[in-house]
Structures are given as structure tokens and as C-alpha cells.
Amino acid sequence: MKRKDLLDLQSLDVDEIAYLLDTAESFGEVVARPVKKVPTLRGKSVAMLFFEPSTRTRTSFEAAAKIMSADTYNLTGTTSSAVKGESLKDTLLTLDAMGIDAFVIRHGASGAAQLAAKYVPHKPVINAGDGTHEHPTQGLLDLLTIRQVKGRLGGLTVAIVGDILHSRVARSNVWGLHKMGARVRLIGPPTLLPAGAENLPVEVFTNLEDGLRGADVVNVLRIQLERQDAAFFPSVREYARLFGVSRAKLKGAAPDVTVLHPGPMNRGVEIESALADDAQYAVITHQVTNGVAVRMAALFWLMGANQGDL
Numbered sequence: 001m002k003r004k005d006l007l008d009l010q011s012l013d014v015d016e017i018a019y020l021l022d023t024a025e026s027f028g029e030v031v032a033r034p035v036k037k038v039p040t041l042r043g044k045s046v047a048m049l050f051f052e053p054s055t056r057t058r059t060s061f062e063a064a065a066k067i068m069s070a071d072t073y074n075l076t077g078t079t080s081s082a083v084k085g086e087s088l089k090d091t092l093l094t095l096d097a098m099g100i101d102a103f104v105i106r107h108g109a110s111g112a113a114q115l116a117a118k119y120v121p122h123k124p125v126i127n128a129g130d131g132t133h134e135h136p137t138q139g140l141l142d143l144l145t146i147r148q149v150k151g152r153l154g155g156l157t158v159a160i161v162g163d164i165l166h167s168r169v170a171r172s173n174v175w176g177l178h179k180m181g182a183r184v185r186l187i188g189p190p191t192l193l194p195a196g197a198e199n200l201p202v203e204v205f206t207n208l209e210d211g212l213r214g215a216d217v218v219n220v221l222r223i224q225l226e227r228q229d230a231a232f233f234p235s236v237r238e239y240a241r242l243f244g245v246s247r248a249k250l251k252g253a254a255p256d257v258t259v260l261h262p263g264p265m266n267r268g269v270e271i272e273s274a275l276a277d278d279a280q281y282a283v284i285t286h287q288v289t290n291g292v293a294v295r296m297a298a299l300f301w302l303m304g305a306n307q308g309d310l
């Protein structure tokens, strides 16, 4: 099937996800080279529209584009004319008229990437996180990291812990992992679990120890205080005590349990600081390294020779 955009993992099929993971796997070799430059996208341009803060995602998309010799243009929420009230539509039409070839967008509104894809009907749009909806390249880099560490995805039990309600990372993980044959658990206080979680292909736990029992992989999410306009839990300390993932809390998990965190971390809140640095469990920097290769794969899929065709 031919694709123009990468907006979510929910609508991708197993072959498409496997293709993106395999392609990223082979680009990993390029990222590890001392001279990181291939001509794959020479002469093409990518605009990065980041209306929300980002360290990892923006930099790794830029690195991915540059390694493949594309030119990049950075627009952030504070330096673009969005602060003057220009609409998303006019911003995209302006960049389209300049001849920009593809768009990477992060936006606070769920559905913004899909809207952007409609405004530029002939050019690729990649969702780099839209509100609380999806963050497909984060989901893919989590899948790739798990597959590299465990050697497979099928049959694994993966527990996603924390602020599920506000997490686009959780939603992309759920769809990606489920499609690739993993069993997915969501763990969090009832106030941070989305309404309708029972309609997702997951098992839901409101007790951390119960949810971690036998887990092969634990993906710890950041508490997204910036999206919480009400008190979802009594205090940060209480949250850390009940839902903070630590080495002690992992006792009931599989002996070779692997711990992921998409970053940015609140050390000492959702994750014990020493656990985040413990190479026996944590693969957080490995995730970041894979982020570049996964974004190369996404750009290549939509902008490379066969443009979205598998």
C-alpha cells in the first residue's frame, strides 16, 4: 500500500511496521559510522514545525535528515509567525509555496498532524507528537530497542506505567506492540488511565506490583504536569511512592526485565534515579540512538525513491 504520511501506528499494518523497523536497523550502521553522510535525500528539503518543546525528537529528526543530505528548516512555536496568529494552514501553504518537500510537525492539539497532511495533499507529513494522540516515531524506536534487546517482539509482556491519559507515547506503543504480537499492560492510578482503556488491546492494572509481575519490558512514562489542569493525584511524593518504578519494585518482573523511558525524565518521581542509570536494566540512551535511525527510516519511506510504496 502506498502512503503519503506517517501520522500514527494505529493505521499501519504489520508489514509496514516491520519494514520501518528493518530499514531503521540497516540505517543504524550509517549512524554508527565516523563519517555520517549518505546522499539518499540530496536536493530535498524538510521543514520542522515544532509548536511544543522538544530536545530528542527535534534534534534526531534534524540529524536524520542531515545524515541523508536533505536540507532542514526549523520553525518553532516561538520564532515562527504562529506567535502573530498565523494559522497552521497558512504556515504550511507558505512553506509549500517555497518548495519545501516534506513536513515534520509537533503540535499541542491532537489531530494537528492529520490536518496538516490535508493542507499539503501532495507532500509527506510526519507526526512528531500531536497532543495526547500519537507519537509514531517514538513508538517505532521503542519497538526497535525492545526487538534488539530481546531478539523479538512477539510473545513479550510489556508494561507501560504512569500517565497513560496524557501520553501519546503510550498510545503509539500500544498499537505498535499489539500489532507485532506483544501482550500490553497499562499501569497507573485510575485518574491517569484514559476512559475507554478497556477498548484498547491491553490489560489494565491500578496496582504497580500486580502489573509488573512477570513483565519482560517496562516502559516508564513521564508525569506530564504541563497537561494536567486538575489534580490527578494527591502529591508528587505520593505518586512516587505508589507508582515510581525502582529496582525494588521490579522484584516480581522477569529476571532479565528491560526498562525504557522516552525522556524527558523526572528522576525520583516516575523512575528511581539509580534505576535510570543502571545498565543492567535501563536502555534509555539506546532508545535515543535508535531514534535517529528510525527517523531516517521514516523520511526514507516517504521521501526516498519509491515514496511510501512497500
Ligand code: NCD
Binding pocket: 056, 057, 129, 135, 138, 168, 169, 221, 222, 224, 262, 263, 264
Ligand atoms: C515525549 C513526548 O513529547 O511525547 N517525549 C519524547 O518525544 N521523547 C514524552 C514526554 O514528553 O513525556
